[in-house]
Amino acid sequence: MxxxxxxxxxxxxxxxxxxxxxxxxxxxxxxxxxxxxxxxxxxxxxxxxxxxxxxxxxxxxxxxxxxxxxxxxxxxxxxxxxxxxxxxxxxxxxxxxxxxxxxxxxxxxxxxxxxxxxPRRRGGRRNVPGVLLDRLKFIRISMLTDPALDAGRHEFELRTLLGRVLPPEENLQHIREHGWIPPVREIYPLVIGGMSFGALSPNMWEGLQMGVAYLNEELGMPVRMSTGEGGCPPRLLRSRFLKYVILQIASGYFGWDEILHAIPEMKEDPCAIEIKYGQGAKPGDGGLLMWYKVNRLIAAIRGVPAGVSLPSPPTHQTQYSIEESVAKMIQSMSMAWGFRVPVYPKISGTSTALAVLNNLTRNPYAAGLAIDGEDGGTGAAYNVSMNHMGHPIASNIRDAYLTLVKLGMQNQLPLFAGGGVGKTGNLAANAAALIMLGASGIQTGKYIMQAAAGCLGSESDRCNICNIGLCPKGITAQDPRLYRRLNVDDVAQRVVDVFLSFDTELKKIVAPLGRSTSLPIGMSDALGVDDYRTAERLSIKYVV
Amino acid sequence: MCRLFAITSKEPLSPMVAVEALNVMREGHDGSGVGLFLRDLSGPFEDLKDAPILSGIFSEEGLKRLDTFMMDVGFMTKYKISIKVPKTPPPGVPRRDIYLIRAYEYPEEWEGLSREDLHFRLMTTRLQLRSMGEQKEDMIVFSFWPDVIMLKEIGDPMAVARHLQLDRKELRARVLMAQGRQNTNYAINLYACHPFFIQGFASMTNGENTAFIPIRTFLESRGFPGYIGYNSDSEVFTHILHYTTTRLGFGIEAYKHIITPLQDGDIEKHPNAEFLRRLKQTCRPLIIDGPNCVIGCLPDGSLFMVQDRKKLRPGVVGGKPGMFAFSSEICGLDAAIPLRDKSRDLQPMYLDTAVVGPDRQEVRLCSQKDPLALPR
Structure with missing residues (x-):
């Protein structure tokens, strides 16, 4: 027939x-x-x-x-x-x-x-269920000889440092001689990772900022949020809330004309400057904001014409190597704020991360290194980049930490880990595991989108249309008919909920390990895994 | 949980005073070992104040190797105490050939060395001997320092003390530190036994150090050859003390600011707020997190006690001018100094550092909230 x-x-x-x-x-x-x-x-x-x-x-x-x-x-x-x-x-x-x-x-x-x-382009995630971080267990439980601490009643100080910390001898010498001491921020170890104004809808962005401001001003939690590469709304640049913001500069330099011109009018310094060289979801590829989402507002903030796709180049065009970036870009950005603001690069997870790190250790202005693993999310990327490129975060961060230990610089150059943290919902456990592997702090984006705004993405290729501005929840849409579905205040409320519950869970992890007065960075004796090779690779205990 | 006892006295005391104090606190230790630190020695050592004294345990073979090594370096024996122990040790105490306490004369080439160089060489000599001993398991070296004797052994403190006949005149000292060991998470290894010693600094600790690994990692990466060992998680307390004092130039008042810094809110109200904020940041990997009571002795003979941030361990200081003791429990203090004004006993709390100086006249209590003397 x-x-x-x-x-x-x-x-x-x-x-x-x-x-x-x-x-x-x-x-x-x-x-x-x-x-x-x-x-x-x-x-x-x-x-x-x-x-x-x-x-x-x-x-x-x-x-x-x-x-x-x-x-x-x-x-x-x-x-x-x-x-x-x-x-x-x-x-x-x-x-x-x-x-x-x-x-x-x-x-x-x-x-x-x-x-x-x-080829297919999409937003979202790698769509690979499961993550190694979920398999890392916290095995060093304080028992009879030294009873565990009480997560609900004892005092905790679980903050981290963002910025170059001088070694004790040098620091004291600089204090004595009134020398320059690099700026250091004491922040909450969970940072909202770079999701740009443009990738996110105005309502989502505003909700995140409001939540962050509330956490800081009402609850005393120094939570910080990276802008991603999309500039920053002019009023925020000129407000006191800027100190809760990490301004990101990436290879497209979107929005930086506006930012630089606002410097004389800034009431506060930003928390830090993040120079994005790479992103875990699409390593070696630049940012991508597809034309669907470039409306007049986005175009104005980014300083570009409306209705055109905005693919950032894979590298910063003014330089040809990370060494030069380290030498020039970190210094230029530091200089722009009078050396009062930490400046650090963010790279995608890669087997060459240690080369970057070694370079940074020799640069007195480098304030840290953020590494974004393959499970990181994105607003738009080629399918092939998301599915097949990148490096898992666990071994990358562990190698980086152990390299710093070898150099004796583990407290000097903080490492921030991101990419798939909380991928299966276990945000605090994943974050704590990375901290014990050597991260000073954690960056998370997707988890926040899911928990604070109800993003529908899952690891089974569900939705993933962030790139075309049709987000049915209004999280990554730039069409007011869509993003008005998202209530700004509700997002802010959920951000606060997420951080408070994260804080409780983090305490519930570290208290039984007998830790409370400082973040257990590099406390690898607390970690175990049921796979021998993994244990060996990460220098942690093999437990069955 | 281990039990700790330290005493400083104008009149020289027998080490048995400390062992007896441990004995009354025996509910708190399991008799798995004892460690003794003696300083400001009397008797034959009174006139040998500058001569470095080597303390350790040797096999016959080890002793021969020691002699060859020391002669090669140029050390001459000035005085030695021979502890002849009965052939059969008490139950639980291993059989040893020689418990060595030997004072040396410095090699001629060492004359004219700066104080710092001299201290460095003494330490490296001890480390060399330790390393030699570990290779052939024929020497265990506890200290090599002027006016300091250390003894450590596995077994019940009282049984060990009697076995070693510690109640002898030559061993009398004005500063004693003793620990009765509760063997828990580490195998019995005398290098895991408190007190620990490095370049004149000694300390012993009660409790577990949960931040051990990051602290150890930090100390090991300082590039200082003395920061090794760590058979016990408590050894880092001694090394942090050494680091704070010798490398950073602080007095004992700053020790607690390093290991248990004030919380940010309290730092803001402190007269040295900016300095303490920087100090907390830069010394972050040295923050201890366990329930710990640390008792230590400084090179000048001062004794001190500090508690962890939450004050989760017992500890009391009391005495009278001329004699003060630091003890895990009041019964230990009572056993050593029964005649004292008990109303003046002190239990240092989470912000305090209790110090009895070399003059032994009073307990000085400094709080972390007090202004801090900046480093030299």
């Missing part, structure tokens, strides 16, 4: 798609909310024909049938409109009549997502 329509190579059936819409005719009210809310127009009103056979009773009349039509929801099979599994249809459905289900086999859609020769 001939098909009704010609079959092209990219003709797919619903079965071939990654997500299949299950729709229940019985409970559907035909209200149309699902088709209206679908961010990718994967479903539409369907008019279906149905033949009804009506065999009469007895033999007097011949068998007959009638054909009727009914209305319902039809899933499109064109790859351009493939369901992304966000399940907003289910969220808005009054009768729970519709929901996407993951295909039971590897989809065929993936072979057809490169129309026009454009």
């Amino acid at each position: 001939q098909p009704e329509r010609p079959i092209s190579p990219s003709s797919l059936s619903v079965k071939d798609l990654r997500w299949q819409i299950l729709w229940d005719k019985e409970t559907c009210t035909l209200c149309g909310k699902c088709t209206a809310v679908c961010p990718v127009n994967a479903i539409e009103l369907g008019v279906f024909r149905k033949r009804l056979i009506e065999p009469p009773v007895g033999f007097l009349e011949p068998p007959g049938n009638i054909t009727k039509s009914y209305y319902g929801v039809r899933q499109k099979t064109d790859p351009a409109y493939a369901c992304v599994g966000c399940a907003m249809c289910n969220m808005v459905c009054p009768n729970n009549a519709i929901a996407p289900m993951r295909a039971d086999e590897v989809d065929k859609l993936r072979f057809h997502l490169d129309r026009g020769g454009q």
Whole structure:
């Protein structure tokens, strides 16, 4: 039998798609909310024909049938409109009549997502479930000889230092001789990692900033947030809240014209300057803000025309090596704020991280190093970059710490670890494990998006459309019709909830280990893992 | 939990005073070992104040190697105490050939060395001997320093003391420190036994040091050859004391600011706020976190006691002019100095450092909230 329509190579059936819409005719009210809310127009009103056979009773009349039509929801099979599994249809459905289900086999859609020769680009995450950090256990529990501390009642001081810390002898000498002592910030060890204004919607960004301000001013928790590469709203630059912000400069220099011009009017110094050289989700690739999201507001803050894609170059164009970056860029940025602001680079996890680190140890102005592992998230990247490029964070941070130990500089150059921390929901446990491997602090982005704003992404390729500005929750959308779904105050409230619960969990981890007066950086004797090779690689205990 | 006892007295005392004090506190230790530190010695050592004294345990073979080594360096024996022990040690005490206490005359080439160089060489000589002993397991070296004797052995403190006949005149000293050991997380190794010693500084600790690994890592990476060992997590307390004093130039009042710095809120109110903030940052890896009571002795013969940040361990200081003792428990203090004004006993709290100076006239209590003397 001939098909009704010609079959092209990219003709797919619903079965071939990654997500299949299950729709229940019985409970559907035909209200149309699902088709209206679908961010990718994967479903539409369907008019279906149905033949009804009506065999009469007895033999007097011949068998007959009638054909009727009914209305319902039809899933499109064109790859351009493939369901992304966000399940907003289910969220808005009054009768729970519709929901996407993951295909039971590897989809065929993936072979057809490169129309026009454009490989798949998306936002989100690596889509690999599970993370090594979850397998690291805290094994050094204080027992009878020295009872564990009380996470609820004892005093805790779990802050970290961001900035170059001089070794004790040199520091005292500088104090005595009134020499220059590099700026050091005492901050909360969990930092909201760089998510730009542009990648995030205005409501999301404002909510994060409000939450951070509340944590600092009302709860005394010195939480800091990196701007990502997208500049900073002018009013924030000129407000006292700037001290809670880490300004990021990256290879596109977006927004830095505005920032530099605001320096004379700044009431406070920013917490720090982060020079982004790489990102865990798309290592060796520059930032990417696709044209969908570059509206007039974003364009104004970034100092670019509206409606054009903004791919940052993979490297800083004014230099050709990280050595030169270290020498010039760190110094220039330090100089811009009179050497009062810590300046540190952020790189993606890589097997060459130690070369960068060794270089930084010789630069007296380098205030730290942030390393972003392969499980980091992004607002937009090529699929191949996210899935196949990068380095896991655990061994990278461990090697970096042990290198510093060898040089005796483990307290001088703080390491910040990011990339997949809290990927499966275990934020505090993952963070504590990285700290004990040698990180001074943790950067997290995706977890905050999920917990503070309800991001729908998961490790099974769900949603992941941050790049095209259609975020159904309004987190990464730049269309007011979408981002007004996100209430600024609610985001702020959730940010506070996340940090408070993180703080309690962190205490619940360190108290049984007998730690409370300082962050257990490099306390590797507390860690164990059930895999011998991993234990050996990370120089921690093998436990079974 | 171990038990600690230290006493400083105008009149020389027998080491048995300290061992007896440990004995009354024996509920708190399991008799798995004892360590003794004696300073400001009397008797034959009274006139040998400058001669370095080597303390350790040697096998016959080890002793021969020691003699060869020391002669090669140019050391001449000036005086020695021979402890002849019965052939059969008491139960739990291992059989040893020689408990050595020997005072030396400096090699001629060492004359004219600066004080610092001399101290450095004394330390490296001890470390060399330790390393030699570890290779062949024939020497254990505790200290090599003028006017200092150390003894350590496995076994019940009282049984060990009787076995070694510690109640002898030659061993009388004006400063005694003793620890009754509770063997817990580390195998019995005499290098894990308190008190620990480095270049004139000694300390002993009660409790576990939960921040041991980061502290050890930091000390080991200072590039100072004496910062090794760490068979016990408590050895770092001695080395931090040494580092604070010799490398950073602080007095004992700053020790507590290094190991248990004030919380940020308290630092803000402190007269040296800016300095303490910097100090806390730069010495962050030396912050201890365990429940600990540290009793130590400085090169000038001062004794001190500090507690951890939460004051989770017992510790009391009391006495009378001319004689003061530091003890884990009051019963230990009572045993050593029964006739004293008990109302003046002190239990240093979480901010305090209690010091009895070499004059032994009073207990000086300094709080972390007091202004701090800046380093020399």
